[in-house]
Amino acid sequence: MSAIDSVSLPRSFRLPRIDGLIQWIVPLAIIAIWQVASVTGFVPTRVLPAPSDVLLAGWKLLLSGELVRNIWVSFWRASIGFFIGGSIGFAFGLANGLSQLSAKLTDTTLQMVRNVPHLALIPLVILWFGIDESAKLFLVALGVFFPIYLNTLHGIRTVDPQLIEMGRIYGMTDGELFRRVIFPGALPSIFVGIRFALGIMWLTLIVAETIAASSGLGYMAMQAREFMLIDVVVLSILIYALLGKLADSASRVLERLTLSWHPAFQKN
């Protein structure tokens, strides 16, 4: 092992650096072309403001404290909603994956509810909660619930039955079997659910904040639209993209740490 390491060490030093550069070439080029197109008047600033203008708008909002406040509000809504919906989805996934009775009792119902697009509930949710915080949390939690539920359930059901039999042969208790065989076996699938859920989380939040909110990034964008501040609108969109990317990266790091045994994560 040590021999292989020492051979591949220089390579693994060089590769990430080049990889890290390569993935930024296209976004940077797009921004550069965009800036040039705006400055030369090829794209009217009424349609799309120059990147420099967007940056400037961001700087002003940062100084006024508005930007941080709105980002914080959105981030808080996203996290709490994700936590609530994710926990409930995970709990149902576990219960229905481990217990036939529980699955018979609730799975069909959940599968039926799944077919209702959760964003279609917005009018109803506004009637229930007004434009209160709970309206946004409810929608995010509902959107997050299903991908986590479905993938946890799928993960548990597809754990290799031969491994489960092995665990029983070697005298594992139910608790040990869950901790050492079933949960680790379901984890890759659970992560698929988490990544899906993160996408849905942002989407739900954007829609909910644009329609029914008095704070947050979506609200900031709608306000800006009313005052024709197109640079702030574009800024809000870019921040959503950035936050989405950050959430995805965070889940990837977590995945890499917990699934280091997986062949897919061993090729550095």
Add this chain to the structure above:
Amino acid sequence: MQTAVRTSLPETELASRANFAPHARIVREAQSSGLPLSIRGLHKSFGDNEVLRGIDLHIPAGQFVAIVGKSGCGKSTLLRLIAGLDKIDAGSISFGQDIQPKDIQPEDIRVMFQEPRLLPWARVLANVEVGLGRDRASGDAHARAEKALSEVGLADKRDQWPSVLSGGQKQRVALGRALVSRPRVLAFDEPLGALDALTRISMQRLLERVWRDQGFTAILVTHDVAEAVALADRVLVIEEGRIAHDVVIHAARPRQRGSAELAGLEGSILSHLLSADDRT
């Protein structure tokens, strides 16, 4: 217990014992940890499919028995019943006349399958520790697992993930896991079936070596008749749910692969299998 067993099946017992060099025999007698195995009138059906139709078999402690038969004849079924993984329909399986079921620990009987069944998310050493059963939490678990791992020649792989091991190495880890609790009966269900020819031969040597070192009773299901005659004291041929032939292999150990004696035995067992095939 040993005497009782011996009188019940003198010829087989003597045949297997007589094959050892004198000093090896003494060592094996002294530490023989194997359990004898008695099977009477064993029946097992899956729905309408009557797979085992009355198996009667006595295996003396420490014997190495190979079971052959055509695919689907019930070899795995028999092994799973011996290991207590499935329910018996009728008949009995007991381990020695003087031994009560309560005296047999789950750790005394181990099975090894064709698939290594390693936990992909546990390092090699942790996978071997799984084999300790209820002793997993004990203080010397690490040390015992390390010892078992060096017995199968993989001490240097202790911190690897299973996914980086070759097929043969994975099977050796599985063997280490089966050995770590010092079982008294070890059942193998085509453990080498998925390995290439060279790896098979080195694994066969390893199996024979650990069996001679530890003296457990070995029951090996295989589809490879050459493997059966190379390793076993005795080869059983299953046909139509019963033991149709019981062939004692007298050849001395260490055995010379491809010797005329083994080739002759292999030929005669194969012809049993083929003639059964012709009849159906």
